Amino acid sequence: MSIGILTSGGDCPGLNAVIRAAVLTGNKLHGLDFVGIRDGWRGLVEADLMELGRPQVMGISKQGGTILGTSRTNPFEYGGVEKVREVMQSHGMDAIIAIGGEGTLAAAKRLTDEGIPIIGVPKTVDNDLSATDYTFGFDTAVQIATEAMDRLRTTGDSHGRCMVAEVMGRHVGWIALHSGMAAGAHAILIPERKTSMDEICGWVESAHARRRAPLVVVAEGFKLDTMDDAHSERGLDAFGRPRLGGIGDMLAPEIEARTGMETRATTLGHIQRGGTPTAYDRVLATRYGMAAVDAILAERWGRMVALRGTQIVHVPFEDALGRLKTVPQSRYDEAAVLFG
Numbered sequence: 195m196s197i198g199i200l201t202s203g204g205d206c207p208g209l210n211a212v213i214r215a216a217v218l219t220g221n222k223l224h225g226l227d228f229v230g231i232r233d234g235w236r237g238l239v240e241a242d243l244m245e246l247g248r249p250q251v252m253g254i255s256k257q258g259g260t261i262l263g264t265s266r267t268n269p270f271e272y273g274g275v276e277k278v279r280e281v282m283q284s285h286g287m288d289a290i291i292a293i294g295g296e297g298t299l300a301a302a303k304r305l306t307d308e309g310i311p312i313i314g315v316p317k318t319v320d321n322d323l324s325a326t327d328y329t330f331g332f333d334t335a336v337q338i339a340t341e342a343m344d345r346l347r348t349t350g351d352s353h354g355r356c357m358v359a360e361v362m363g364r365h366v367g368w369i370a371l372h373s374g375m376a377a378g379a380h381a382i383l384i385p386e387r388k389t390s391m392d393e394i395c396g397w398v399e400s401a402h403a404r405r406r407a408p409l410v411v412v413a414e415g416f417k418l419d420t421m422d423d424a425h426s427e428r429g430l431d432a433f434g435r436p437r438l439g440g441i442g443d444m445l446a447p448e449i450e451a452r453t454g455m456e457t458r459a460t461t462l463g464h465i466q467r468g469g470t471p472t473a474y475d476r477v478l479a480t481r482y483g484m485a486a487v488d489a490i491l492a493e494r495w496g497r498m499v500a501l502r503g504t505q506i507v508h509v510p511f512e513d514a515l516g517r518l519k520t521v522p523q524s525r526y527d528e529a530a531v532l533f534g
């Protein structure tokens with residue numbers, strides 16, 4: 195049996211650990227062969243394939259990014275199910291492991307509904323996929339953001355400045371919430387909760403009054419109570435979605451003007467998606483890769499591996515789609531107790 199593996203959508207640390215685990219488990223225990231599909235769905239519809247055996251996956255679980263490359267290509271814009279079927283048949287590919295986020299899994303569901311055998315593996319630094327407690331990449335992003343904030347705090351303390359740290363999080367504030375709590379932020383601003391400038395400046399002034407250098411953490415998708423849409427000044431991405439980023443730079447001068455505190459903003463951006471995965475992400479990704487092979491052997495097409503508590507389970511694609519896993523109000527309230 196020959197299995198194609200692709201990584202699609204935004205990359206994140208841990209993708210290589212999934213690939214390695216699937217190839218090693220499948221090959222060593224079950225005699226499966228693997229073929230690498232370059233740059234997500236693009237490589238599948240264009241038959242851009244690469245050798246993917248044990249030598250290719252040696253030592254890669256600690257490497258960030260993806261050895262297969264990735265893209266945000268939508269297979270339905272390039273021949274759809276007919277093209278995919280043709281490429282799979284002509285290259286003797288029996289099934290596919292698709293590692294990706296919501297867009298990837300939505301395409302995988304459509305293809306599976308039309309008879310293409312696919313198993314999904316969830317990935318996103320944002321941790322916004324329903325049906326799984328955690329996606330790999332999230333822990334690494336939180337770790338990177340926390341370390342950056344620890345650094346921002348020492349320079350903020352030295353100068354007595356307010357520091358604004360902008361993190362990723364298009365629709366949800368998980369990275370902001372976790373890194374902000376870990377770094378002891380004085381305010382955490384997330385897309386799920388609109389906030390006023392008065393409230394933000396209240397937290398900043400309260401920390402300042404205790405002679406602290408305030409740290410404000412803001413997710414890129416955050417909206418002030420006066421905003422209808424998230425701040426975007428960088429055009430559209432390949433899916434026509436606004437490219438976010440810049441809300442921290444927008445808030446900093448406003449905080450400075452209102453509080454009189456010198457304020458600096460730092461946007462962490464793609465640094466959060468790069469480099470070595472944490473041990474937690476490597477373990478989770480490895481377990482996902484192994485479970486994907488189990489799902490293939492059991493022919494559980496149209497299902498995604500997922501984490502429930504400490505157990506790896508298989509869930510239908512539709513459970514992960516359509517509804518984002520947002521930060522619950524109770525988790526925000528818990529963190530907000532320590533704001534200011």
Ligand code: F6P
Nearest residue numbers: 204318319320362363364431438
């Ligand atoms: O979905 C993950 C994510 O990192 C978001 O947090 C961010 O808005 C987006 O991807 C950035 O995408 P790109 O890498 O295409 O700029």
